[in-house]
Amino acid sequence: MTSGENATVAAGDIARLAGVGRAAVSNWRRRFGDFPQPVGGTTASPLFSLAEVEAWLVEQGKLRQLPQDEMLWQHVRNSVDDLQLLSLVSRLATAVAHRKLSSLLRKDDDKVAEALPNLLVGDNDVPLIRATAELARERGLAETVEFLYTRYTEAHSRRVQALSPEVARFMVAFIEPEATEVFDPSCAFGGLLLALVSRRDDGHEISAIRVKGQDRNTDAARLACARLTARGISADIQSGDALTRDAFPNLRVDAAVCAPPFNERGWGYEALTNDPRWEYGLPPRGESELAWVQHCLAHVKSGGQAIVLMPPAAADRRSGRRIRSQLLRTGTLQAVVSLPAGTAPQSAVPPHLWLLRRPGVGDGVPSHVLMVDSSEGICSDDTVRAWRSFRRGEKIDEAFGRTVPIIDLLDDEVDLTPVRHLPRAASVQVGNLDRAREEFFALADALPAALPDVSPGGGPLTMTTIAELVRAGSLQVEHTPMRMETESGDLRLLTVKDVTLGRLATGQGTREAGLVIGRPGDIVVPAITRHIIARVLDEEEALGPHLSLIRPNPEVFDSHFIAGFLRATSVRTAGSVTGSHRVDVRRAQIPRLPLTEQRKYGEAFRRLDRFEDTVRRTGEAGENLRRLIFNGLAGGDLLPDC
Incomplete structure (x- = not known):
């Protein structure tokens, strides 16, 4: 396998390589002026060169040799984009579990490719299979496959929903x-x-x-x-x-x-x-x-x-x-x-x-x-x-x-x-009640702090439209295809329903013509909806049909600022008897404000989102508390004391 000069690692990867916590990595970045500089990612989630990090750790005496499994994982992770990582991991795991792999690996790469046509996509797949097989010989087949699975779930903890x-x-x-x-x-x-x-x-x-x-x-x-x-x-x-x-x-x-x-x-x-x-x-x-x-x-x-x-x-x-x-x-x-x-x-x-x-x-x-x-x-x-x-x-x-x-x-x-x-003992019922009461009051106490601080404004803001900003080159707008396969394929797609419900991507598709890939900081808006919804992406996502994507220049615009005002504006072009309407994001109006002011608005909108979530959770906790008290009173486990 090649050395992977362009391989990158995040702070969590560095912590794992060195056997320390993430806080230690943050401390190294502050204390040591020669710590490798980021080569990509974002300010909040920077990426570093694996080769530079490995050399620095060795020089500092914090790493004698990069572990074989971690070296393999970094090459796997850097071989494809995040959207294709599960596909690669599943193909590597399947290849090393192949009963004839040992004999196949004695042949050259072309023969291996011919024997495993459904498991090879990229030019680097065969070297990765050889490296994974080598790890399996050292650690065992089951342990190696579980290692790949575990690393994938850790890298995509927000995407993966699995039973414990x-x-x-x-x-x-x-x-x-x-x-x-x-x-x-x-x-x-x-x-x-x-x-x-x-x-x-x-x-x-x-x-x-x-x-x-x-x-x-x-x-x-x-x-x-x-x-x-x-x-x-x-x-x-x-x-x-x-x-x-x-x-x-x-x-x-x-x-x-x-x-x-x-x-x-x-x-x-x-x-x-x-x-x-x-x-x-x-x-x-x-x-x-x-x-x-x-x-x-x-x-x-x-x-x-x-x-x-x-x-x-x-x-x-x-x-x-x-x-x-x-x-x-x-x-x-x-x-x-x-x-x-x-x-x-x-x-x-x-x-x-x-x-x-x-x-x-x-x-x-x-x-x-x-x-x-x-x-x-x-x-x-x-x-x-x-x-x-x-x-x-x-x-x-x-x-x-x-x-x-x-x-x-x-x-x-x-x-x-x-x-x-079920008959419930009073002590058990009271224990449940105490926990429910604590949860409810903790959430209720958090409500005031969740609200953003605001003060009287100076009147209407000077507005511009998304279309004008696109013409000025400050924003890009893309629309996903009207027709796409969303129920089969090896690519996870973010659908209109996912955006509306604020959940992870659930659609399935393929890399077909016209596919739009959203990046962190992009804003996604359903093209047909009852209420305008704007979601800021925090990781790369493939987008399903009937979505509009707005990509702001981060040096000019704050994404959450734009998303907040998109939700506040009226951009209807066609309605229906169901109350749904088509959204034309280009007609949406955005205030003309400097970036520093935008960030204040963006933070206020984010806090309002958190406030809304806290209100919802408080309501759920309150209903649970009400149910426990009602059942306790009705079942004789609790007595009224008022």
């Missing part, structure tokens, strides 16, 4: 020991399937003989397969959206386990109205999770299990009560376990775990459902033991759960929220 290993182990612990084939239809990087390797039952290790999975992200699916293969697990992982493009339509397994995406309205409702998977009822448009539950059940054998992570709202939303009722009446839904807040990777709310079983031929319908509250913290052994006792028809220790008659749940609400059916 602890939660994954907890979920798979409910799978029966006899299961020999397990399926995950939304497997991401394979965390749940990997957890099967270390699964234990009564002290005896159990291994799933075969695992199958699917994920809508091609690169994630490929990396999941490589992680499993590196551990000697027989795996068949396919790409594509499992709901709309099921890769295993005839598959029937012993168990399905899934942590699906929450609250997706575009899950395929219109196209799948008459799908045979909806055995328990057509999932409502706003209840994608009920589609995933039935998808899992459709792929398990008679008597097979489905373990699905669910948002708490799925337990009591009015729109889903018919399906919940059918799941109960048929004896399919057998337990609901509440988990701590933050357990789900894509949501901060405390999720639930639904334990389901496809009824076997001749099975009687159970009369009870097990309700367990693990919101205090995951306790796998006790909760799983309660589940196993319930399955054997034994009495449940009410410290860990309670069996609730199904007939009691089949009312107008069909509410499956565990805490509403």
Whole structure:
């Protein structure tokens, strides 16, 4: 592999290389005048030459030799742009897990390229494969693949949404020991399937003989397969959206386990109205999770299990009560376990775990459902033991759960929220209440400080338009194509919905003609929207259709200043009966102010955004506090003291 003279590292990378904290790197930059100067990046996130940093660390006695794994990672990271990093990592991991790689690497690069046509994109791929294989010989195959995965997730911590290993182990612990084939239809990087390797039952290790999975992200699916293969697990992982493009339509397994995406309205409702998977009822448009539950059940054998992570709202939303009722009446839904807040990777709310079983031929319908509250913290052994006792028809220790008659749940609400059916000790209830009270008051106390300081102004500002600034060369404006593929491909795309909801990119596409790449500091505006939204990018993003991008000259304009005034201006050109309108950003008006004044406005707008977020979180914390007090009073755990 080449030495990579142009390779760059961030401050976090330098800290890792030297085995110190980031604060130490900042201290070196201040104290040592000969510390390498930035060669790229931004003021807030500078990039340094890897060669210069390595030489400086060696000269200072802070590094004897650059570790082999870190050297490899820096070359990997610097070989492609950030948008292609997952693709490269997944291809390298797949290549080194290839069973014939050792013999292939004895041949020249051209022969290797011919043998691995689907894994090579750039000229440097074969040298990177050779370097990765060398590391695998030193550290082991599984350790090397995990190293690549871990480094990628650290580099893109904001993009990656994955279950923690602890939660994954907890979920798979409910799978029966006899299961020999397990399926995950939304497997991401394979965390749940990997957890099967270390699964234990009564002290005896159990291994799933075969695992199958699917994920809508091609690169994630490929990396999941490589992680499993590196551990000697027989795996068949396919790409594509499992709901709309099921890769295993005839598959029937012993168990399905899934942590699906929450609250997706575009899950395929219109196209799948008459799908045979909806055995328990057509999932409502706003209840994608009920589609995933039935998808899992459709792929398990008679008597097979489905373990699905669910948002708490799925337990009591009015729109889903018919399906919940059918799941109960048929004896399919057998337990609901509440988990701590933050357990789900894509949501901060405390999720639930639904334990389901496809009824076997001749099975009687159970009369009870097990309700367990693990919101205090995951306790796998006790909760799983309660589940196993319930399955054997034994009495449940009410410290860990309670069996609730199904007939009691089949009312107008069909509410499956565990805490509403469990007796709670006053001390535990008070502990929850104290934490909720502290969280609410801490957020409420932060509200005044979150507001920006303002003072009376001098009247209307002198304005100009985006179009005039474009003509003057101070700004650039680009528009993404009207038609683009956003549901398949190896490139993550930022969609209109992502911008509107303020979330990470969820679209998938390819590097087709007209693709617009946003840079840090660029401003993205949906072209058709109910309310004007302007989002400042803090990292490189590929943009999906119906978006406008504004790229200001940072020496002339503050991005947050422009974004704030974009949200305040009226730039409608065409309306609709739904209230949506087309946005022409060129007509938007921006004040003529010096950069120093712009930055003050930009900071004020940022603080208002933080204030809005704090208001939302305060409302959620207040509702949680209200619910705890109400349930405590109604259940007798609390007494009014007023």
